[in-house]
Amino acid sequence: MTDDDIRTEVRQWLAQNWDPGADRTGWTQRVFDAGWSAPSWEPEWGGRGLSDAQSRIVAAEFAAVGAYGTGADRADMLACTIHDLGTEEQKLRLIGPSVRGETRWCLLYSEPGAGSDLAGLRTRADRDGDDWVVNGQKVWTSFAAHADYGLLVARTDWDAAKHKGISFFIFPMRQAGVEVRPIHQITGESEFNEVFITDARVPHANLVGEPGGGWAVLQLALAHERRLMGDLARTSKSSGDLKPDSNSLIGMARAAGRLSDSHIRQEIAVVEGYAAVNRWNTRRAKNTADKAEAATLLSLGKIAMSRILHETARVQTEIAGGETMLAGPDHPVGDAITFRALNAYFTSIGGGTDQIQRNIVGERILGLPKEPEPYRDTAFRDLPH
Amino acid sequence: MSPVSTALTREQTDLRQTVADLMAKRSPQDEVRRLMAADGGYDPAVWAELAALGLLGLIIPEEFGGSDAGAAELAVVAEQMGRALLCAPYLSAAVLTPYLLLGIADAAECAEALPRIAAGELRATVAFAESGSARPPQHPGTTAVRTANGWSLTGEKTFVLDGVGAGRYYIHAESDSGVGIFAVDPGAAGLAVSALNTVDQTRRQARITLADTPARLIGAAGAAALDAALDRAAVALVAEQAGGTMQCVQMSTDYARTRYQFGRAIGSFQAIKHLCVDMLLEAESACSAARHVAAAFDAEEPDRLTDLALAQAFCSDAFCSVAAATIQVHGGIGFTWEHPAHLYLRRARTDAQIFGDPAWHRERYVRIREES
Numbered sequence: 001m002t003d004d005d006i007r008t009e010v011r012q013w014l015a016q017n018w019d020p021g022a023d024r025t026g027w028t029q030r031v032f033d034a035g036w037s038a039p040s041w042e043p044e045w046g047g048r049g050l051s052d053a054q055s056r057i058v059a060a061e062f063a064a065v066g067a068y069g070t071g072a073d074r075a076d077m078l079a080c081t082i083h084d085l086g087t088e089e090q091k092l093r094l095i096g097p098s099v100r101g102e103t104r105w106c107l108l109y110s111e112p113g114a115g116s117d118l119a120g121l122r123t124r125a126d127r128d129g130d131d132w133v134v135n136g137q138k139v140w141t142s143f144a145a146h147a148d149y150g151l152l153v154a155r156t157d158w159d160a161a162k163h164k165g166i167s168f169f170i171f172p173m174r175q176a177g178v179e180v181r182p183i184h185q186i187t188g189e190s191e192f193n194e195v196f197i198t199d200a201r202v203p204h205a206n207l208v209g210e211p212g213g214g215w216a217v218l219q220l221a222l223a224h225e226r227r228l229m230g231d232l233a234r235t236s237k238s239s240g241d242l243k244p245d246s247n248s249l250i251g252m253a254r255a256a257g258r259l260s261d262s263h264i265r266q267e268i269a270v271v272e273g274y275a276a277v278n279r280w281n282t283r284r285a286k287n288t289a290d291k292a293e294a295a296t297l298l299s300l301g302k303i304a305m306s307r308i309l310h311e312t313a314r315v316q317t318e319i320a321g322g323e324t325m326l327a328g329p330d331h332p333v334g335d336a337i338t339f340r341a342l343n344a345y346f347t348s349i350g351g352g353t354d355q356i357q358r359n360i361v362g363e364r365i366l367g368l369p370k371e372p373e374p375y376r377d378t379a380f381r382d383l384p385h
Numbered sequence: 386m387s388p389v390s391t392a393l394t395r396e397q398t399d400l401r402q403t404v405a406d407l408m409a410k411r412s413p414q415d416e417v418r419r420l421m422a423a424d425g426g427y428d429p430a431v432w433a434e435l436a437a438l439g440l441l442g443l444i445i446p447e448e449f450g451g452s453d454a455g456a457a458e459l460a461v462v463a464e465q466m467g468r469a470l471l472c473a474p475y476l477s478a479a480v481l482t483p484y485l486l487l488g489i490a491d492a493a494e495c496a497e498a499l500p501r502i503a504a505g506e507l508r509a510t511v512a513f514a515e516s517g518s519a520r521p522p523q524h525p526g527t528t529a530v531r532t533a534n535g536w537s538l539t540g541e542k543t544f545v546l547d548g549v550g551a552g553r554y555y556i557h558a559e560s561d562s563g564v565g566i567f568a569v570d571p572g573a574a575g576l577a578v579s580a581l582n583t584v585d586q587t588r589r590q591a592r593i594t595l596a597d598t599p600a601r602l603i604g605a606a607g608a609a610a611l612d613a614a615l616d617r618a619a620v621a622l623v624a625e626q627a628g629g630t631m632q633c634v635q636m637s638t639d640y641a642r643t644r645y646q647f648g649r650a651i652g653s654f655q656a657i658k659h660l661c662v663d664m665l666l667e668a669e670s671a672c673s674a675a676r677h678v679a680a681a682f683d684a685e686e687p688d689r690l691t692d693l694a695l696a697q698a699f700c701s702d703a704f705c706s707v708a709a710a711t712i713q714v715h716g717g718i719g720f721t722w723e724h725p726a727h728l729y730l731r732r733a734r735t736d737a738q739i740f741g742d743p744a745w746h747r748e749r750y751v752r753i754r755e756e757s
Contacts, residue, residue, distance in 0.1 A: 250754055259755065262748070269747030273695040277670035280391065280677040287392035297673070300666045358659040366638045366661055368652035 006054045010036065010061045018067045028100040031069035036062070037099040038073035038083075045083060045091065046072065046099045056231075072099035074231060077107065078149060078170065080224040085208055085217055094149075094170060106147035107225075108138040108171060108195060109218070113385070116356045118153075119162045119215060120385070123197065125154035125169065131201040132156070134171065137194065140350075144180040144193040147173045152202070153218050156211050158381040165380050168214035168221075170206040177201075187342045229351065230298060249312070252333075253319050267315045274311060278304045299361045306348035313341035391676040393461065401461045403438065408469035414725050420472035421586035421728075425550060427473040433505050441479045442503025446487070449499035456617065460624035460679035464672070467625030468632040470728055472587045474547035477510040478502065480621045481546070485511055485555060485614035489566060489604035498553070509553035511566075512542035512593050513611055519544050520741045521557050521611055527595065529560035529567055529602070536560070536567055536602055538595040539575075544739065548591025549580045555603065556595070557611055564608035567600035574598060585735040587728065616690065619697055619740050620679050626700040626736050627671040633704075633711040633729050634668045637661055640715055657714060664710050667703040674699055694750035701737035701746075708733040 001009075017030060031037050032046040039055040041047030050058070055073055062070045072079050079098040082090050097103040114121040123136025134154055144150070150171040157165035177200035182190040209217045249268045253259040281304065285297035316337045317324050323334035324341075348354045362368040375383055393401065411431045420427055435441050444459055445451025452458075459480065466475060483502060486495050501507035513521040527540025538558050548554070554569045554576075569576060575596035583590050604610070638661050641652030651657045674696040681689040708730040712719040719726040737743060 250751065254755075265751040266744060266747050269695065269698060269750045272750070273699045273747075276692065276695045277674050277699055280673035281670055284391045284673045284676060287390045289392065296665075297669055300662075300669060303662070303666055304670070355655070355659065358662040359655065361662045361665065362652070362658035366652075366658075366665060368638065368641055368658050368661060369650045371653055371655070372649065 001050075001054075003054060003057055006050065006057050007061060010058050014061060014065050014067060018065055020066065025100070025102070028069045028102075032096065032100050036070045038076070038079065039070065040073045041083060045079075045095050069101070074224075075228055076105075077221055077224055077228075078103075078105040078151060081151065081168075081208060081217065081221045082170070084220055089205065090170070090208070098149075103148040104143065104146055105149045105151060106141050106144045106173065106195075108141060108150040108152040110140045111137060112139055116353055118218075119166065120383075121153060121155060121166065123152075123154045124158075125152075125156050125167060125202070127156075127204070128201075130204050132167075132169065132204060132207070134169075134177075134197050134200045134202060136197050138197070139183070139192075139194050141180075141193045141195050142191060144173070144195050145182075149173060150195070151221060153214050155380065156214075159379045160212060161377050162375065162380050162383065163215045164212055166214035166218070167211050168208045168217035169202045170208060171200070171202045172206075175200055186345070187339055230301075249315060249319070252316060256319050256321075256333075258319050264315075264319055267318060271308070271311045271315050274304070274308045278308060296365050299357075299365055302347070302351070302357050303354050303361075306344065306354050309340070309344035309347055313337060313344055317341060391673065391680050397458060397461050400458060401465060404440070404462050404465040405468075407434070407438070408465050408471060412466075412469040412471045417470050417472055417587060417725075417728065426547070426586075426589040432473060432508075435473070435475070435479070436503070436505030439503075440475075441505050442499075443479065445483050445499050445503045449495060450503040451483075451499065456620045456679040456682040457676070459621050460675050463621040463624035464628035464631075464675065467628030467732075470587050470629070470725075470732055474508060474510065474551075474589070476588075476618065476621060476625070477546035478508045478551075481511050481614055481618040482509045482555065484617040485566065485610060486603070488610035488613050488617075491604035494568070494603050507552045508547070508550075509555060510545060510547050510551045511555045511557070511611070511614070512545040512548065513557040513615075514542065514544040516541065516543055519738050520745060521608075521615070525557050525559045525564060527556065527558040529558040529565065529600065531560070532599070534599075536600045538567055538569065538598045538600045540595055542593040542595075543581070543590075545578075545591045545593050546739065547589050548578050548593055549589060551578075554578075554593065556593070556600065557608075558600075560602075565605070566603045566611060568603055569595070569598055569600045573600070583735065585728075585731040587732055588735055588739075615740055616693055617682065619693060620675070620682055622736060622740055623671070623678060623693075623696050623700040624675040626704040626733070627668070627675040629729055629732055629736075630664075630668040630671045630700070630704045630707045633707045633726070634661070634664045636726065637664060637711045637714040644716075651714075660710055660714060664707045667707050671700045671703040691750050691753050694746045694753070697740065698743040698746040698750070701733075701743045704733035705730070705737050 013034060035043055035046060035048035036058055037046030039047050039050040039058045040052055042049060059071045076098055079095045082094050098105065109118060111121050111123060123134065123138065125132040125134045136154065150173050152169045152171035153166050154169065155165050156167040177198045179196040181194045183192045183194055184190055249271065250259065253264050253268060258264045281297045285294045288294050320333050320337055323331060324337050326334045327338065328335060363370055439452045440462060442451030443454045443462060447453045483499060486498060498507055498509065502509065515522050515526055527538060527542060529536045529538050538556060540558065542556060552571065556567045556569055558565065558567055575598040577594045579592050581590040581592055638652065641657050641661055642650055644651045652661065678693050678696045681692050712726045712730060715724060715726055718724050
């Protein structure tokens with residue numbers, strides 16, 4: 001089928017079936033049965049075997065009419081992970097409800113003691129009959145309060161080396177022993193949670209991959225996540241919240257009576273230069289047929305965006321001056337600038353710090369050698385901490 | 386989002402390979418070193434080769450013996466030349482001069498000069514800067530006075546690219562009727578051309594003095610044409626800068642992979658690794674900027690001048706900072722005359738001035754934006 005055939009078919013199907021007032025469960029079931037839930041997957045998992053690019057065409061057509069329920073093959077981390085690595089039983093039990101939105105998931109990866117060095121995680125899972133008993137603490141979990149499952153990495157073998165004693169579970173969230181507490185962020189917002197896990201249980205049937213094989217499962221789950229983040233960053237529509245508010249720098253300086261200040265004028269052009277080259281990098285990545293060139297440019301996007309956000313906030317601070325000491329609704333200009341200055345860390349720390357990203361780019365793109373890892377083969381319980 | 390594409394076409398990729406191969410053969414480091422010390426500053430045989438390949442007439446229309454290529458092709462060529470620090474008067478003679486003549490559109494001058502430029506028979510340059518600024522002054526101190534059979538120029542020009550030995554000078558001067566471009570031939574009475582002692586010996590500059598020197602007025606609207614030609618030529622300059630910046634990253638990462646200290650390649654230390662990644666970001670961004678402005682000029686995008694202003698400021702800063710960091714990554718060896726790192730820094734510091742410094746371009750950006 002050509003791309004145009006797909007476009008025509010999904011358009012016709014939506015014209016015949018989409019009803020904004022339809023009940024949610026009925027609608028997602030219909031999308032699933034028609035093979036639009038995860039278009040690049042097989043029919044039994046809500047797909048129709050389309051290519052990745054065609055799946056995006058379907059998503060674009062759904063978005064055009066305001067319909068939901070497609071794109072699970074790119075956005076549903078639980079279903080993606082199970083689809084790739086789950087057993088037949090797990091696929092039958094977990095994929096359908098997840099892609100239809102009947103169950104929700106969250107990510108239980110980071111810990112207070114395992115951030116950049118995620119393989120240093122200490123949440124433990126101990127085998128007990130048909131279950132594993134889980135104890136530990138996870139952090140930076142979005143949507144934890146409403147999730148049915150958590151994609152959990154936990155240590156199951158303390159005598160194996162760091163990366164080799166980790167297992168990956170689909171962990172039931174709605175049980176005693178799971179406590180979700182919102183994190184109060186420096187911006188005043190609370191988008192993330194801590195999850196405290198005490199003697200909670202996960203059935204052995206929910207282990208993905210082999211015991212001790214969780215690191216490889218996690219790498220695949222993270223690859224799906226990175227692909228999704230890349231998609232979001234590339235579609236201008238959905239990256240609206242990532243865009244710096246740089247268009248208003250000249251307007252802001254004019255309003256503050258600072259537009260005649262040559263220092264401010266220089267600073268504005270510096271920051272708008274960073275934003276411009278980032279747009280041009282993104283476009284070049286999108287246009288090129290050279291995969292290595294595209295990968296290089298995309299790998300630099302996060303560091304570039306961090307610089308834009310931090311520098312934009314810095315220049316806005318220079319423009320607004322003393323006003324940035326003040327907060328609250330009576331001081332909207334200063335309040336918004338402080339928010340941006342603080343929220344810039346969301347990008348430069350979240351999803352792996354910029355420093356870790358520089359390691360990744362340095363090693364994978366520039367081919368620079370890794371740091372020596374003296375504890376690579378040491379049993380985890382013997383590591384200094 | 387703009388419709389212009391910055392992806393290279395098949396033909397552009399082939400062109401890039403042709404020029405890269407030529408640079409590898411004709412502009413290796415020992416050749417750059419030889420020409421830095423040589424009188425003329427470039428190799429006439431290589432110049433003839435550039436003509437034979439159609440590169441001197443790259444942007445010249447077919448009716449004048451050129452290839453009629455766009456800014457995108459010019460950027461592809463300039464990027465490779467910048468990468469190799471090619472010692473040749475390409476920017477002045479094959480880019481700025483033709484753009485100026487085409488902008489003025491003086492039929493007789495175009496017909497006489499452009500085919501000879503494309504063929505490598507005439508190497509001309511443009512003299513626009515005067516003491517104190519590398520940008521053309523609004524009111525040049527160099528004056529043009531009407532004489533019985535033409536014009537006569539008096540004044541002084543500086544920072545003239547490849548001025549020594551040029552076959553013709555196009556001089557920016559002010560007359561009673563406004564600012565114009567005047568042609569002066571070498572050997573004209575009262576003309577004195579002397580080499581300037583430049584930090585970057587791969588890019589020659591000269592000072593020109595004129596004392597009642599006979600000249601021909603070219604076309605009418607010279608002043609606007611000069612500004613437009615400088616903008617078009619800047620597309621090539623930013624591409625050269627991008628190429629030089631990319632080469633610096635290449636040198637630095639090659640060194641960081643192979644230089645061992647403390648029993649490890651120095652590139653395994655985060656202090657060096659992160660520096661190299663930051664250099665890569667600047668270099669790739671410079672490259673994207675160069676490609677973008679070339680495409681924007683070819684498509685005559687309405688925002689091309691603000692984009693160019695940002696690109697010129699960014700690429701100048703990027704090349705300077707990456708070339709400087711290249712010396713730092715190389716440590717002691719990078720501080721020696723024999724290592725090429727300083728040649729790139731010298732070129733970078735020159736390129737950041739010749740068509741205006743980064744602050745000038747940033748101010749231009751804000752000025753256009755606030756007026757719109």
